[in-house]
Amino acid sequence: MRAFATLLERLVYTRSRNAKLKLIGDYLKETPDPDRGWALAALTGGLDLPAIKPALIRALVEERVDPVLFYLSRDYVGDTAETVSLIWPRPDHVPETDLDLSLGAVVERMRSLSRSEAPGVLAAYLDRLEPEERFALLKMATGALRVGVTARLAKTALAQAFGLDVDAVEEVWHGIAPPYPTLFAWAEGQGAQPRAEALPVFRSFMLAHALEDVRVDMADYAAEWKWDGIRVQLVHAGGETRLYSRAGDDITRGFPEVATAFRAPGVLDGELMVKGEAQGADEHGGAAASFNALQQRLNRKAVTAKMLADYPAFVRLYDIMFDGTEDLRELPWTERRQRLETFAAKLDPARFDVSSLIEAEDFTTLEAIRAGARDASIEGVMLKRRDSAYVAGRRVGLWYKWKRDPLTADCVVMYAQRGNGRRSSYYSDFTFGCWTDEGELLPVGKAYSGITDEELKWLDRWVRNHTVQRFGPVREVEKSLVFEVAFDSIHSSGRHKSGVAMRFPRIARIRTDKPAAEADRLETLQRLIT
Structure with missing residues (x-):
């Protein structure tokens, strides 16, 4: 030890x-x-x-x-x-x-x-x-190391230490159980490279860079909607089907209806969502419910028949990595797109469809289309270079993600709690709320990201000097500080007293210039519910 x-x-x-x-x-x-x-x-x-x-x-x-x-x-x-x-x-x-x-x-x-x-x-x-x-x-x-090491970083360290290709390590990772004897035997030249062709193993996703101050030529890039579900990989090999999350976690048991419907040998990349109330197609390519609906299905050890009926899952397909045993990742995106459409035509349309492309003759046209889209299940736009291979990880210039502009609200800080890791000495996790018509302040969200180190130190001092009550590790503070909070969307929630839940809230700025009494009202957020 x-x-x-x-x-x-x-x-x-x-x-x-x-x-x-x-x-x-x-x-x-x-x-x-x-x-x-x-x-x-x-x-x-x-x-x-x-x-x-x-x-x-x-x-x-x-x-x-x-x-x-x-x-x-x-x-x-x-x-x-x-x-x-x-x-x-x-x-x-x-x-x-x-x-x-x-x-x-x-x-x-x-x-x-x-x-x-x-x-x-x-x-x-x-x-x-x-x-x-x-x-x-x-x-x-x-299982909570919090030492600033991601799984990818650890695998990269292994690859560099033994002169391996990190993508080759990723390729076989999920086919080897810890403590990885065959992996280390291969690394030290004492054994053959592990193979995963006949196993339903996870392959690394291709990821996108955020589009920041970049304008691309639409002759070189294709555009499609970025959907607000969870990224999944569908794998069928050796007679078995697996669903993997973006982190490589096996989530097959949580979505049995999708796994059962995917019986064609291959590996697909897509977005897992649940169907919306309308089962027909909409202008963006299909009726998908908000992420809040999908959350009812996530992290469940058992899935009831009622849950399957109330929140039916499906996958909106983005890309194809393998067609049968044929590895398509080296093909350009245009050819993979054609193969994906052919492959998807054989699948159950109740469980699978292909993400539609956005027709835009130039970038200015695409900007206007993006600005007009705030559907409950649309998170933004993806831009994919037409000649790009499917490359693990992020490669500059190949794929871009262009998220829709966030919503914002001015909220009053209510509670603070210490963070974890290097933030464990600071009050860095904040619960904030909005006013009801009766003048009551109700919590609407919690966030810890978006602040600089200097702002963190200032906020820590503020919390210590404005505490009114303690509840174990949590401090209740004077209701006098306002945050401008950015969030992707907001949904109805029966679990919260306010009746709303924010999606990806983060602190946009500290509003020391704004009196708490002038913060937003709950009805303002309720009007934004999707």
């Missing part, structure tokens, strides 16, 4: 991307199997320890430490794992056991635990580990 704990600590305090790549790469080269494989799984979100839950960790520490002291410490530190690792009392006498404290042994033991075994085993590990190692163990167990 010591080496992995040291790696996490260094990653937390390292800002440079190249320095992070070197830290991870050096660790993977110097650490033996299976420890390095489990470390890589933890860094990429591929490690699951189902018996260890945050509630169990809190219960264990409350048995050993005054609960009031623990929660005050948690409020100050801003992170449960870090608090527990520091406050956990080392027993005066630790009985001799045969516990192996290597990373691989710890992970293997904890993966096999039942719920009844978990408290005793976890406590035994925490008793024997040093604070840095406890922190690593708890972060790994809860």
